[in-house]
Amino acid sequence: MARRGCALLLCAALLVLGAAGAEAAKRSKDKDPLAKDAKDASPSSTRRKSLSGTPVPATPAAPGRGAVMNLCDSFHIRTLNVYCSCSSQQLLNATEASCWVFGKSENESAPIWDSFSSQPNLETLKINVREESIHKFVPTRALSFLRKLKLFEIMYATIAELQPYAFANLTTLQELQLKRNQIITLKPRSFAWLPNLTTVNLGENQIVEVQREVFLGLPSLRRLFLDRNNITILHDGAFMHLSGLDELELNDNQLAVLTRETFSGLKMLRRLLLNNNKLRMLGDCTFCEMPHLTELYLNENGLQYLSVRAFEGLSRLSRLMLGDNALQVLSPGSLNGLARMRYLDLRNNELNTLAYETVKPLMDNFKNLSSYFYIEGKWSSIS
Ligand SMILES: *[C@@H]1O[C@H](CO)[C@@H](O)[C@H](O)[C@H]1NC(C)=O
Ligand SMILES: *[C@@H]1O[C@H](CO)[C@@H](O)[C@H](O)[C@H]1NC(C)=O
Ligand SMILES: *[C@@H]1O[C@H](CO)[C@@H](O)[C@H](O)[C@H]1NC(C)=O
Ligand SMILES: *[C@@H]1O[C@H](CO)[C@@H](O)[C@H](O)[C@H]1NC(C)=O
Ligand SMILES: *[C@@H]1O[C@H](CO)[C@@H](O)[C@H](O)[C@H]1NC(C)=O
Numbered sequence: 001m002a003r004r005g006c007a008l009l010l011c012a013a014l015l016v017l018g019a020a021g022a023e024a025a026k027r028s029k030d031k032d033p034l035a036k037d038a039k040d041a042s043p044s045s046t047r048r049k050s051l052s053g054t055p056v057p058a059t060p061a062a063p064g065r066g067a068v069m070n071l072c073d074s075f076h077i078r079t080l081n082v083y084c085s086c087s088s089q090q091l092l093n094a095t096e097a098s099c100w101v102f103g104k105s106e107n108e109s110a111p112i113w114d115s116f117s118s119q120p121n122l123e124t125l126k127i128n129v130r131e132e133s134i135h136k137f138v139p140t141r142a143l144s145f146l147r148k149l150k151l152f153e154i155m156y157a158t159i160a161e162l163q164p165y166a167f168a169n170l171t172t173l174q175e176l177q178l179k180r181n182q183i184i185t186l187k188p189r190s191f192a193w194l195p196n197l198t199t200v201n202l203g204e205n206q207i208v209e210v211q212r213e214v215f216l217g218l219p220s221l222r223r224l225f226l227d228r229n230n231i232t233i234l235h236d237g238a239f240m241h242l243s244g245l246d247e248l249e250l251n252d253n254q255l256a257v258l259t260r261e262t263f264s265g266l267k268m269l270r271r272l273l274l275n276n277n278k279l280r281m282l283g284d285c286t287f288c289e290m291p292h293l294t295e296l297y298l299n300e301n302g303l304q305y306l307s308v309r310a311f312e313g314l315s316r317l318s319r320l321m322l323g324d325n326a327l328q329v330l331s332p333g334s335l336n337g338l339a340r341m342r343y344l345d346l347r348n349n350e351l352n353t354l355a356y357e358t359v360k361p362l363m364d365n366f367k368n369l370s371s372y373f374y375i376e377g378k379w380s381s382i383s
């Protein structure tokens with residue numbers, strides 16, 4: 001008995017670690033080894049025991065309608081497949097809750113979601129779906145009771161579609177962590193009317209396209225992560241309403257075509273990651289809608305052709321990563337106007353010649369010792 005109880009504690013500890021490490025793992029681009037380990041650490045059989053390891057007495061099923069159970073004191077209810085551990089077990093007093101879903105989750109109309117009304121002061125809610133368990137939706141009903149919620153995280157669910165208003169129009173919400181949920185489709189208005197939302201992380205899902213009107217009414221949104229999905233199409237104006245966005249990660253997708261209209265509305269964007277896609281060429285003025293762009297990552301794309309005017313309008317660009325592509329020429333004029341460029345990486349391309357004319361506009365910038373200019377190549381001539 002005690003051993004099983006410990007297994008659950010261990011599982012809780014691993015989960016906490018997993019959450020803390022998630023951001024670091026994302027940055028390091030590595031697979032998060034904790035994630036799998038944490039999932040393996042807790043077979044669903046362990047949840048029937050209390051945290052102290054003592055066996056749980058036989059108890060009645062979940063209360064029916066009318067009597068709302070305390071979400072943070074529902075451990076003894078043996079019929080539930082959702083279990084939450086909270087910062088306080090008292091009614092109305094918890095500010096943080098971590099929930100685990102075991103086996104086949106509760107359905108969308110199950111009483112457990114109403115029981116979130118017993119803890120309306122939650123500011124942080126994390127839901128982790130255990131291995132071989134199935135949970136297919138964002139618990140919008142539960143969220144609608146949490147009028148102080150700032151952070152919502154769900155991981156390892158199987159949410160094929162995000163529904164309109166999935167996050168219940170919560171005015172306090174600041175951060176949504178939605179990585180690794182096998183999300184394929186974002187319905188229009190799935191992120192809507194969340195006035196304080198600053199960060200949305202949709203990395204490592206299976207999103208195939210981003211339509212217009214998915215992101216609507218998000219005046220505070222600064223960071224949007226769509227990295228490591230299956231995105232082939234960004235519809236024109238998909239980001240139209242994100243006029244305060246600072247950082248957009250679209251790396252590790254299947255994008256083949258970008259136009260000026262792809263990015264319309266992103267007038268404050270500073271950092272854009274497009275590395276490891278399938279871009280073969282960039283046409284005129286592709287980034288013209290983003291005059292504040294300072295960092296642009298286009299490495300690992302198989303780029304063969306850049307229009308002379310591809311980088312037009314980027315007077316604030318300071319870092320341009322073009323390494324690991326298939327560029328054979330860089331036409332004179334293509335780097336004109338990039339007055340603030342300090343880091344240019346052209347390594348691992350097929351450049352045979354590079355006219356001095358082409359890089360001349362940047363030469364003054366590169367005199368600064370903290371700048372770099374990588375242009376390794378199989379030079380036959382620099383003229
Ligand atoms: C809530 O919990 C805090 C600390 O855990 C405690 O000081 C406070 O009295 C509790 N409030 C209520 C209403 O129970
Ligand atoms: C949902 O689950 C509850 C019990 O948790 C059950 O009473 C109800 O019939 C289920 N509804 C559907 C549509 O399956
Ligand atoms: C959110 O707002 C929209 C539009 O006003 C409304 O249709 C929807 O029902 C609201 N959803 C919730 C959960 O409050
Ligand atoms: C939105 O965030 C700001 C700054 O963090 C805060 O002062 C304000 O109260 C928040 N608004 C709501 C509705 O929570
Ligand atoms: C996403 O891409 C992966 C790898 O290419 C593939 O296995 C998976 O089926 C794709 N998913 C969708 C929904 O297209």
Ligand SMILES: *[C@@H]1O[C@H](CO)[C@@H](O)[C@H](O)[C@H]1NC(C)=O
Nearest residue numbers: 342364365367368369370371
């Ligand atoms: C070099 O760059 C640094 C950092 O941006 C800046 O503070 C400094 O003034 C620059 N020096 C010259 C000589 O341009």
